[in-house]
Amino acid sequence: MNLILVTFIILLAFTSYYFGRKKALVIQSSQRLTALPKFYGYYLAAWCAAPALIIFALWSVFEPSIVKTFILQDYTDQNLTKNELQLIYTKVKALAAGTYTGNITNFLDESANKYIQLKGIANSAKVAIILAILIFSLSFAYRSVQKNDRMREPVEIFLKWVLFVASLGAVLVTIGIVFSLLFEAIRFFQAVKIFDFIFGTHWYPAKTFVRDGQPDPELMKDAFGAVPLFAGTFFIAFIAMCVAIPIGLLSGIYLSEYAGRGVRKYAKPIIEILAGIPTVVYGFFAALTVGPFVKEIGNAMGLEVSAESALAAGAVMGVMIIPFISSLSDDVMTAVPQNLRDGSYAMGATKSETVKKVIFPAALPGIVGSILLAVSRAVGETMIVVMASGLAANLTMNPLESTSTITAQIVVILIGDQQFGDPKTQSAFALGISLFIVTLFLNVIALSVVKKYREKYE
Amino acid sequence: MSKIKAENVNVYYGSKQALFDVSIDIAEKEVTALIGPSGCGKSTFLRCLNRMNDVIDICRVEGSIKMDNLELNSRKLDVVRLRENVGMVFQKPNPFPKTIYENVAYGPTIHGIAQSKEEMDQIVEISLKKAALWNEVKDRLDEIGTGLSGGQQQRLCIARAISVSPEVILMDEPCSALDPIATAQIEELIDDLKKEVTIVIVTHSMSQAARVSQKTGFFHLGKLIEFGPTDKIFKNPDNQQTQDYITGRFG
Numbered sequence: 288m289n290l291i292l293v294t295f296i297i298l299l300a301f302t303s304y305y306f307g308r309k310k311a312l313v314i315q316s317s318q319r320l321t322a323l324p325k326f327y328g329y330y331l332a333a334w335c336a337a338p339a340l341i342i343f344a345l346w347s348v349f350e351p352s353i354v355k356t357f358i359l360q361d362y363t364d365q366n367l368t369k370n371e372l373q374l375i376y377t378k379v380k381a382l383a384a385g386t387y388t389g390n391i392t393n394f395l396d397e398s399a400n401k402y403i404q405l406k407g408i409a410n411s412a413k414v415a416i417i418l419a420i421l422i423f424s425l426s427f428a429y430r431s432v433q434k435n436d437r438m439r440e441p442v443e444i445f446l447k448w449v450l451f452v453a454s455l456g457a458v459l460v461t462i463g464i465v466f467s468l469l470f471e472a473i474r475f476f477q478a479v480k481i482f483d484f485i486f487g488t489h490w491y492p493a494k495t496f497v498r499d500g501q502p503d504p505e506l507m508k509d510a511f512g513a514v515p516l517f518a519g520t521f522f523i524a525f526i527a528m529c530v531a532i533p534i535g536l537l538s539g540i541y542l543s544e545y546a547g548r549g550v551r552k553y554a555k556p557i558i559e560i561l562a563g564i565p566t567v568v569y570g571f572f573a574a575l576t577v578g579p580f581v582k583e584i585g586n587a588m589g590l591e592v593s594a595e596s597a598l599a600a601g602a603v604m605g606v607m608i609i610p611f612i613s614s615l616s617d618d619v620m621t622a623v624p625q626n627l628r629d630g631s632y633a634m635g636a637t638k639s640e641t642v643k644k645v646i647f648p649a650a651l652p653g654i655v656g657s658i659l660l661a662v663s664r665a666v667g668e669t670m671i672v673v674m675a676s677g678l679a680a681n682l683t684m685n686p687l688e689s690t691s692t693i694t695a696q697i698v699v700i701l702i703g704d705q706q707f708g709d710p711k712t713q714s715a716f717a718l719g720i721s722l723f724i725v726t727l728f729l730n731v732i733a734l735s736v737v738k739k740y741r742e743k744y745e
Numbered sequence: 746m747s748k749i750k751a752e753n754v755n756v757y758y759g760s761k762q763a764l765f766d767v768s769i770d771i772a773e774k775e776v777t778a779l780i781g782p783s784g785c786g787k788s789t790f791l792r793c794l795n796r797m798n799d800v801i802d803i804c805r806v807e808g809s810i811k812m813d814n815l816e817l818n819s820r821k822l823d824v825v826r827l828r829e830n831v832g833m834v835f836q837k838p839n840p841f842p843k844t845i846y847e848n849v850a851y852g853p854t855i856h857g858i859a860q861s862k863e864e865m866d867q868i869v870e871i872s873l874k875k876a877a878l879w880n881e882v883k884d885r886l887d888e889i890g891t892g893l894s895g896g897q898q899q900r901l902c903i904a905r906a907i908s909v910s911p912e913v914i915l916m917d918e919p920c921s922a923l924d925p926i927a928t929a930q931i932e933e934l935i936d937d938l939k940k941e942v943t944i945v946i947v948t949h950s951m952s953q954a955a956r957v958s959q960k961t962g963f964f965h966l967g968k969l970i971e972f973g974p975t976d977k978i979f980k981n982p983d984n985q986q987t988q989d990y991i992t993g994r995f996g
Contacts, residue, residue: 547802626839632800633835634852634905635828644851649842 307331334428471716487512526601535612573603573675600676619653659733754808778954781964832906838898840890876904896927
């Protein structure tokens, strides 16, 4: 029903576009047009589609909650909790749809009938209202076209609003995500002291699980210490950067300063393919190939190596990050003006001296920016650590032991059964928002560094 | 006395020939101006004199260019030594994004000229004085060179070029990005420098060529049309094309 309605509106909009344009051509024979004929078409199409679609959207948003209020009105005298009311409403809906399998009481049956009836009324009303709006707005717009009013401005204003709504949507969704993270995190911090979370050194949320009833507050105290996770996250990111920064930077320098045009043309896309490999592939590469390999080598050297080691995860993550650094640093070094290179060569500097003393310092802000972006990527990386570095949150600085990260723990917490409102589940939000703050901070620094660099050369 | 002697120089960019059989004798401690319409090959020729064409992959140079009997167009030539001896100033001022001091100290550092900090300070001071910039920047040597005005930047580039005491300085339209006052300062500087250095300058301004140079060469379509004393070229050229160009009838 809804699909038919929307299709109808859109088709009508297309038709009115052609109609409007045709009308403009007719007007053209007797008087001067105020805009190109297509603007007449856009004008008519916009007036056709926009009001009807807006009403349709609003209706779709508010209809369910209004219907729900009507249905639940009958239950107000039963003194039920919010959750119970919700359960009843779910049952009513299921019954109306014919998918309910439980006991059918008379009362429930009655409600379901009422629900079907209400839905029917709502649907007819929706169609009627939208048709009325279509007729009204189209006739208004058509009169305007007939009078040969100015067409360009309204169309431009309409487009501006369309663009505004699109960007507003993006911004609102972002804000919404941040706030939902924030609210859940606040609820978590009502159960667990923020001090225990930030400075606690023991992460073992599973032990707070209690069947029915509240967990013991004493247990809560040292189950949610995030220090091992932060340490693990930064430790693995550090290992990754130890791999990625040297290789990435050196290959970036090679690509921008040494490689001939032919080499660069093929080498750069190949390196960038590394960035296109799904992280889950890196993950099992780390878990099944690099991890055992590291263990074998370690054992051969007489070292105690866990099969899931921070080293394996960090090294593979470093490989994943190489293209970020090499490609971005290649870009910023290529962007250093040729006349600086010429100036240096003309002084008798060799290529390596020029790179070291002129190109690299000039590009340094951009390179630092690219490294910070890579770090925030490493900190937020999930799949590789879930698969390769283990899930036990050990507080360790030994790269050969297994450790865990914020992202991996969020995965552990949220897969499988979980109770909403349980501190264990909510801790995922607290971890999420701390991760968000860290990466946001890194990105802000990176962007401002890059921006400063841009101002210098443009 | 001849400093640089070029014979039958041909330059190709890929399959396109940019210079045809250019032969020229550049005299020591004089200013030689190269004039001609855009794309005539004068900058290409200039860049042969310090092998800057090496930077361009597709560029190929044939013929003989001798500086004090040293063949410049040879694979065996030590390009680093050559460029220490032949400095260059570019069209657009291109100081490094470093401090004024570091800009001037760049050449002496990479060629290991100064033995101590004091010696380096002295080289920087002398170079800036020779470039007529010392008085303007002596109190802010640790500021970034790119923060100077266009004319100051260009004089900083000249200071950078003379910091390694080259025997020849090549200037590729050094004043084309500058205002008339800065241009006058640079021209005055060129006049001073020629006491110690051989200067080859490419310029689009005929009046500038007339003012600063002792010899002038006129290039057209990759050929050296006429070369001789500046006075003669401007007052009584042998070639009709030269005559047309300097009187503004073409180019």
